[in-house]
Structure formats: structure tokens, C-alpha cells
Amino acid sequence: MSTDTRTPARTELIVDVGPVAHGGHCVARHEGRVIFVRHGIPGEKVRIRLTDDGESAKFWRADVVEVLEASPDRVEHFWHAADSQRSWSHGHPPVGGAELGHVALDRQRGLKAEVLAEQLRRLAGVELAVPVEAVGEAAGAAGTGLAWRTRTGFALTAGGKLGMHAHRSDSVFPVREMPLAVEDINALKLWDIDLQGIERVEVAAPANGSRPLVLLVPSAGTRAKRLAAITAQLPDDISVAAVDPGTGAVTQLRGRTWVQETAAGHEYRVTGDGFWQIHRDAPETLVGAVTGFLQGGGYLNAGSVVADLYAGAGLFTAPLADAVGVTGSVLSVEGAPGTSRDARKNLHGAPQVEIIQGKVERVLRQQPRSFDALLLDPPRAGAGKAVVNQLVASRPRAIAYVSCDPASFARDVGYFQQAGWALAGLRAFDLYPHTHHLETVALLTPRG
Structure with missing residues (x-):
């Protein structure tokens, strides 16, 4: 009505x-x-x-x-x-950025579970109800779902003040707090700084407490003198860098052009705005879910041949290398050149890891191989039918699929089913409280 x-x-x-x-x-x-x-x-x-x-x-x-x-x-x-x-x-x-902030946390997770079930039913023909699990502080009785973002981006108002976009809009409104961000980001008080000459600001504050990085995306024509003036307004113990919006090249302004992250017993260097899970507890949570599926099912052992696709800086590659040992091998494939260079630095001490920079579909087409197990963590658009068919052609015993979008994930599950595979396990995590996003980790295996 x-x-x-x-x-x-x-x-x-x-x-x-x-x-x-x-x-x-x-x-x-x-x-x-x-x-x-x-x-x-x-x-x-x-x-x-x-x-x-x-x-x-x-x-x-x-x-x-x-x-x-x-x-x-x-x-x-x-x-x-x-x-x-x-x-x-x-x-x-x-x-934007907190569109479910008016909903109690338990109901938020229930709504996300409904969305996941509906997408699987509609796009893959799978009838499956999976609860969305709380993560970190939000899992406690007094959880607020706040202060979890270790990375966040801001737009700028016409007057050079920190702001954020309205949903589906070019309008930018000033902000003086970001409650979803960790305290190290809010403590910078970027809203008090004159940021004229900047189009966007990205901030990374690692959960391990290491040195934060402020990444400035300058407007066309902004000079080095202006960038130096902005840098001088930031605390001395903060790294500051500029990124060219056209080429992605990162220029040091002060300190480092990268941050040091920690997960699963490994240290990771992540340069500029390179991809890293933004929830402070996400890396450990996702690594645990992936290895739980693969090792628990007997698909990942010493001597296994595995691949980490859309591998980023190596979050999953390092624990996979631990699991297969020096008698096994891990292929890491990442499309972004800068992120792939980070992976090389992060995994230089693991001789069983081979790192190839390039698009997953091109690498698999040019270098067809067989694997015991595969892991893929694609961008929001998912893997797509062509990549799914390439993965199936490599004849692995199992595939672990990490997804940040239930629609593209469900679509790809449908492609796997058409190729004779089935969804053997699924977990869903609320890594983005107060937003509609969720993360899933699935185990896919050949039928029979």
C-alpha cells in the first residue's frame, strides 16, 4: 500500500x-x-x-x-x-558508508543472510541458508560494530575540507568523524586540515599499530610546494605519499610509501592504495576459513601443488606456502603490477612460491597446469564464466572461493555447477558492520 x-x-x-x-x-x-x-x-x-x-x-x-x-x-x-x-x-x-546504522547488529546479519540465500537461489538454483557470523569486537555481547576499518577513503569539498559522497551522487558533504574507522585514523583529525588541491585522501592504519600512511591524490596542476604544505600539517610520525590518479605511481612525501601489515604469523608490505582487507580482524578470519576448508578436507598437504589467484600482496599465499612446505609449490597470480611487486618482497624467503604478474585468465591460458587445490579471491565483479571453465580444466580436487559480493559469487557458483561441480561448504562473515556488504568463503568440489 x-x-x-x-x-x-x-x-x-x-x-x-x-x-x-x-x-x-x-x-x-x-x-x-x-x-x-x-x-x-x-x-x-x-x-x-x-x-x-x-x-x-x-x-x-x-x-x-x-x-x-x-x-x-x-x-x-x-x-x-x-x-x-x-x-x-x-x-x-x-x-554513504553506513547505510545499515539504523538497524540492530543481529538484525543486520539476519538481513545479509537473507540476501545471500536469495542470490544463491535465484542465480545458482541452490537452496541454502547460511548464518552471517560476527567477527572481532562485534561478536561480543556489548559489540558496537564500530572502529573496525583500518583503511578508509575520503572525498574533498569544494573548499578543501574532508568529506564523503552521498549515495550515487557527486555531492560531497563535510565530515568531522568516521566512527567505523579505527582510532588511529580519527586521531589524525584530517577534517581540521586545509586540503585544497587534493581530490581524494586514502588513509591506512594497520591493526598491528605500525606506522600509518596518508595517501594524497592531487588535483591536476597541484604543485609540489602545495603537497609539502599539506604534509607539514600532519603528525611527524605519519608517512605521507602522493599517487598519480592516471598512472597509479606513488611518490614519497615523507616516511614510507607503504604500510606493514601482520596476519597468520607473517609480515606483509602493502604499497600505496594496494589491496588489503579493511576490517582489522578480516585477514586472520579469512585465512582461518580458507585453510580450515582445504586442510580439513585433506586437499592441502605437504607436497601439494596449489595456486593463489587474484593473490594481492600474498595474504593467502604465505600460509599456503607454509602448508605445502618446500616439497610443494604455490603459484601466485596478481594483475596489479605494484601489488605483485609487494608479493615478491613479502614472499622472497619462500622458494616454493612462483609469482606471476598478469590477468588470471591470460596466465591460465598461456601456462595451463594441473593443481591439487586452487584459491581465488577475485574483485567484486567475480571470476566470470571463462575463468571458472579454466579453473575446472586444471582438474583440482577442490577450490576455495573468497568473495565480497553475493551476487557475483552466486553467479559463479552457477557456472561451477554447470561444469559438474558442487558447493561443498560455505561460511559468511560480517566484515563490514553497518553496511550491506558481507564476505563469504566457499569450498567447491567436483560432483562424485
């Missing part, structure tokens, strides 16, 4: 919030038209403001601006800048 409350343009409507959907919103309907509503909870009656509409559009988008009948799982949002009702009462949308 819905009620038009304003003008024929239907800027605001009253709707009943329906089921959760992938992407951080719930489904509502108005006169038969689907509306993807953010900042609601299934079962609520709310007033919404349309943010993306049009008579020719297949669906509309909207934000909740007032709750008329609240869910018992609704809580006060912890961050004013991301609170939809509060932000719209001041005439503007909320910033």
Missing part, C-alpha cells in the same frame, strides 16, 4: 517497506512500480523521498525521511552524517 502525500510529481510518498534486496536497500511498491528504499527495515511504514525517478524508469530509488511505524530492530543511528532522517531534515541526503 502507498499514499501520495505531496504533489503530482510524487517527491514524497508513504510506503510499506518490503523485503531486503542486494545493494543496501529494501523493496517497496507504489502503483505497481518497484521502489528501492534505503534506510528502512522490512515491515516498517515510512515516508520516503524519491532520489531517482522518472516515468520511463523501470524502478525508482528513495531514502526514508520519516518512520511512521518502526521495526523493533530500529536503533538510533550512531553517526549524524549518515542518518537519513536527520540529514534530510537539514535539506540534504546522508553520506
Whole structure:
């Protein structure tokens, strides 16, 4: 049911919030038209403001601006800048990055489990309900789901102040805190600094307490003198670097151009904005899940031949090398040149590791091999049908698949099933509290 409350343009409507959907919103309907509503909870009656509409559009988008009948799982949002009702009462949308902050943590995980089950059912034909596990501090009785991000990015306002984008918008709104970030990031107080001449700021503060890195992405024409002035405003014990947005080249401004991370008994160098799991407990959690599946099933042993695909700086490669020992071998494949160079530095003491920089599909096509087990941790877009078929052709006994997107993951599971494989194990982790994202680790094996 819905009620038009304003003008024929239907800027605001009253709707009943329906089921959760992938992407951080719930489904509502108005006169038969689907509306993807953010900042609601299934079962609520709310007033919404349309943010993306049009008579020719297949669906509309909207934000909740007032709750008329609240869910018992609704809580006060912890961050004013991301609170939809509060932000719209001041005439503007909320910033992104905490779109589930109005939902109790247990219900957040329940909603994410519903999304995962729906994607598997719709895209892979798999009927499977998997609970989303709490991780780290949020797993405790008093968990808040805050202060977990060891890496975060910021946009800049026209006046050079730290800010964040609204959802699906070029608009940037100033912020003076980031509650999801670890204290070492908030303690920098970047919102007090004049950042004119900068387009974006990336900050990494390793969970092991090692030296943080502030990465500046300068606007076109910003001179070295301006970068030096910004660097001088930051604490002396912070590394500062600049990255060319076109080439990705990282230039030292002070200290190091990389951070030192720790996981699974290994040290890792990660340069610039190279990929690393952002939740402070994610590396240990994911390594444990992967090795648990592969070693627990007898697929990873001393002497095994394995591959780590989309390997990054070597988070999984190092523990895989430990497991296979010097009598086995691990192939590491990473597309990003800088990240692959980090992997070489991080794994120089492991002679059983071979590192190849290049796209996974190209490497597998040019150097076809057979493996006992495979691990893949692809970007959000997933592996895709061509890569899945290449993996199956290498005839491994098992594949561990780490995914940060339930839709691309479910699609790829469908491809594996078409190739005669089955989902033999699945765990899901809430590595992104207060957002709609989740991480899954799956075990895939040939049928029979």
C-alpha cells in the first residue's frame, strides 16, 4: 500500500517497506512500480523521498525521511552524517558508508543472510541458508560494530575540507568523524586540515599499530610546494605519499610509501592504495576459513601443488606456502603490477612460491597446469564464466572461493555447477558492520 502525500510529481510518498534486496536497500511498491528504499527495515511504514525517478524508469530509488511505524530492530543511528532522517531534515541526503546504522547488529546479519540465500537461489538454483557470523569486537555481547576499518577513503569539498559522497551522487558533504574507522585514523583529525588541491585522501592504519600512511591524490596542476604544505600539517610520525590518479605511481612525501601489515604469523608490505582487507580482524578470519576448508578436507598437504589467484600482496599465499612446505609449490597470480611487486618482497624467503604478474585468465591460458587445490579471491565483479571453465580444466580436487559480493559469487557458483561441480561448504562473515556488504568463503568440489 502507498499514499501520495505531496504533489503530482510524487517527491514524497508513504510506503510499506518490503523485503531486503542486494545493494543496501529494501523493496517497496507504489502503483505497481518497484521502489528501492534505503534506510528502512522490512515491515516498517515510512515516508520516503524519491532520489531517482522518472516515468520511463523501470524502478525508482528513495531514502526514508520519516518512520511512521518502526521495526523493533530500529536503533538510533550512531553517526549524524549518515542518518537519513536527520540529514534530510537539514535539506540534504546522508553520506554513504553506513547505510545499515539504523538497524540492530543481529538484525543486520539476519538481513545479509537473507540476501545471500536469495542470490544463491535465484542465480545458482541452490537452496541454502547460511548464518552471517560476527567477527572481532562485534561478536561480543556489548559489540558496537564500530572502529573496525583500518583503511578508509575520503572525498574533498569544494573548499578543501574532508568529506564523503552521498549515495550515487557527486555531492560531497563535510565530515568531522568516521566512527567505523579505527582510532588511529580519527586521531589524525584530517577534517581540521586545509586540503585544497587534493581530490581524494586514502588513509591506512594497520591493526598491528605500525606506522600509518596518508595517501594524497592531487588535483591536476597541484604543485609540489602545495603537497609539502599539506604534509607539514600532519603528525611527524605519519608517512605521507602522493599517487598519480592516471598512472597509479606513488611518490614519497615523507616516511614510507607503504604500510606493514601482520596476519597468520607473517609480515606483509602493502604499497600505496594496494589491496588489503579493511576490517582489522578480516585477514586472520579469512585465512582461518580458507585453510580450515582445504586442510580439513585433506586437499592441502605437504607436497601439494596449489595456486593463489587474484593473490594481492600474498595474504593467502604465505600460509599456503607454509602448508605445502618446500616439497610443494604455490603459484601466485596478481594483475596489479605494484601489488605483485609487494608479493615478491613479502614472499622472497619462500622458494616454493612462483609469482606471476598478469590477468588470471591470460596466465591460465598461456601456462595451463594441473593443481591439487586452487584459491581465488577475485574483485567484486567475480571470476566470470571463462575463468571458472579454466579453473575446472586444471582438474583440482577442490577450490576455495573468497568473495565480497553475493551476487557475483552466486553467479559463479552457477557456472561451477554447470561444469559438474558442487558447493561443498560455505561460511559468511560480517566484515563490514553497518553496511550491506558481507564476505563469504566457499569450498567447491567436483560432483562424485
